[in-house]
Amino acid sequence: MQKQDRAPEPDRRADAPATGAGRGRHPRGLATLVLAELWERFSLYGMVAILVHFLAASRGHGGMGLHEGTAEAVEGVYMAMISLLALPGGWIADRFLGARRAVLWGGVVIMAGHVLMAVPDPAFVWPGLVLIVIGTGLLKPNISALVGRLYAADDDQRRDAGYSIFYMGINLGAVIAPLVVGYLGEEVNWHLGFGAAAVGMALGLLQYVLGGRRLTAQLRAEPVVRLTPAERRRVRRTGTYGVVFTAVLIALLAAGHALSIDNITFVLTLVAVVVPAGVLLSMYRSPKITPVERIRLRAYVWLFLAATLFWLVYDQMGNELNLFAAQKTDLSLLGWHVPASWTQSLPSLFVIALAPVFAAFWVRRGRHMGTPLKFGLALLLTGASFVVMSGAAAIASTGVKVSLMWLVGVYVIQVMGEMCLSPVGLSVTTKLAPRAFTNQMMGVWFLAAATGDAIGAQLPRLDAVIGQSLNFLWQGAAVIAAGAVMVFFAGRLKVLTGEAATARETVGAAA
Structure with missing residues (x-):
């Protein structure tokens, strides 16, 4: 399941239409x-x-x-x-x-x-x-x-x-x-x-x-x-540039040369890294935000980086793990070959199964865990999933197709990580958004997925250099290390995000 599927933050606009007293039917x-x-x-x-x-x-x-x-x-x-x-x-x-x-x-x-x-x-x-x-x-x-x-x-x-x-x-x-x-x-x-x-x-x-x-x-x-006349002119100019860029992009892709396609993916990966960095930097340097908001934005950057690392690993299910299922997994079932693409149903199926369990857990225990700790746990779990995948890849490197249960286990671990990060991602984004950028910050959360997906898209190329097993292993180990750091500093980040009891005094002193 991809990041566009995370439970969205409710829209709180004042112009929301009247639909009843808040009870009864939807x-x-x-x-x-x-x-x-x-x-x-x-x-x-x-x-x-x-x-x-x-x-x-x-x-x-x-x-x-x-x-x-x-x-x-x-x-x-x-x-x-x-x-x-x-x-x-x-x-x-x-x-x-x-x-x-x-x-x-x-x-x-x-x-x-x-x-x-x-x-x-x-x-x-x-x-x-x-x-x-x-x-x-x-x-x-x-x-x-x-x-x-x-x-x-x-x-x-x-x-x-x-x-x-x-x-x-x-x-x-x-x-x-x-x-x-x-x-x-x-x-x-x-x-x-x-x-x-x-x-x-x-x-x-x-x-x-x-x-x-x-x-x-x-x-x-x-x-x-409505757009002002000046904004309309800027939109037309930007739209013209966008159409030209898209036409050139399609023409290059249509050329059918792998080198051209590779170069385009590299450029788009760079765009997916630069744009979010530019958006966050422009917000941070804006005179429209207060000193307290600037401190909380710094805390949000760490959460943003954690989310980027999470999606970097998690969303490789659509490419690296998908091909692994097709080429190195035993997909026979009662004499019938299961299509490899069917394994892509597993993450969403596990989300449906595990979401109520985690929802009940957060209700009972969630108040004792801040958002940074949940993000840290998400990184530890998703990193561990790739350590498991390194074992599967090591077995497959001998020419033996591995059991489907390897992928099932990996997806269960990853979805558990998603349950720690995804439900609170939009919520904390809204909470830490500077007042002047409330609407824009909702889009910033999606930018973490864009950056993670783009970088993660390039990492499978290392299979040919260091081997698939080692490629899975180092990625998993790096994300686990990042998760450990996040857990270690969870208390400090919890204060900066305003979730700790002493947040107001600490933020005021830092300001």
Whole structure:
């Protein structure tokens, strides 16, 4: 499961539509949004389940014939760009389209991308991926915001339950997608699988349009902060640059040379590192924030780095672990070969199973654990998962295919780590956001995933240099070491984030 699937922070806007007294049934529009997101996740994760296999498959087997390291880098950078574009996607909705229309147009663009991917011609693959990235960046942050705006009052007791339903819909789509799209893509035809993803997005759009009447009048005609003439000129200029850049990018990718594709992934990885660093630095140096806010922003940087390391390892399930399942795992079951892409359903399945357990645990014990300690535990767990993978890779290096239980164990450990980090990520981001940058900080959380995904996309290339087992081992050990540091300094960071009893005095003294 990817970072766009984390339980979102409820939208607390004052203009949220009235929907009742906070008791009883949920707003009818919730079903519309849940189903739209379920089908959007079906289309995304179905496609992701087979993307790296398609890119690495030979031309004779209907694939793109890319080197494995290149295919893995493309998949990882692709996911990074989806997270990166969530930031401008939210801005476009706030200032130009409005969240409801942004979701609609985002879905249309996503479906168009999947349709292009379904065309059995390599020339359509790269434009298809670009469209899916753009559409998802527009849809994902805004459909989450619409869920929050269904509830009028900040203390509406249905709000958290509504987001839990939304969250389960997301994971249900992520469980089903690899089973359907993965089977069609691997066992029948790659492009038929991509076509199934397009059908999924079309179903989501259809019910979103038909269910539009269930959304309140305020959501159907929501007010937006219109652009000023000067801002419109800047947007047109930036949009022109973006179109030119995208056209050049697609042209280079369409050239079909591995070297060109590799260079592009390197450039996009650099973008995914530089942009978040620039955003955080500009906030830190802004005269709009107070000394106390600046101190808390420094604390948030450490949490941001921890989240980056977490996603760096966790999201390699879509490329490195996906190929490991296909090539080095015994997938036979009662005489039938299980498609490797089906293993991509396991993380979301474990999320559904473990989320209630961890939710109950946090209610009972969570108040004794601060966010930094939870982040530290997340790093320890996800690092340990790659230490386990190094053992599986060592066995596989002898030519023996390993049991599927190795991957099952790794995904259980990783999801346990996710339960420590993901539910509190958006919450602490909102809590530590400087008042002048409250809205922007929601997008900053997604930037941690973008940076982690982009860097993690390049690391599988080291398999050819130091061996896959050692590559897993050093990454796992490094993340465990970072987790240990986070746990060691958890008390200090807890004070700086304002979660400790002495936070006010300490922050005031430091200021």
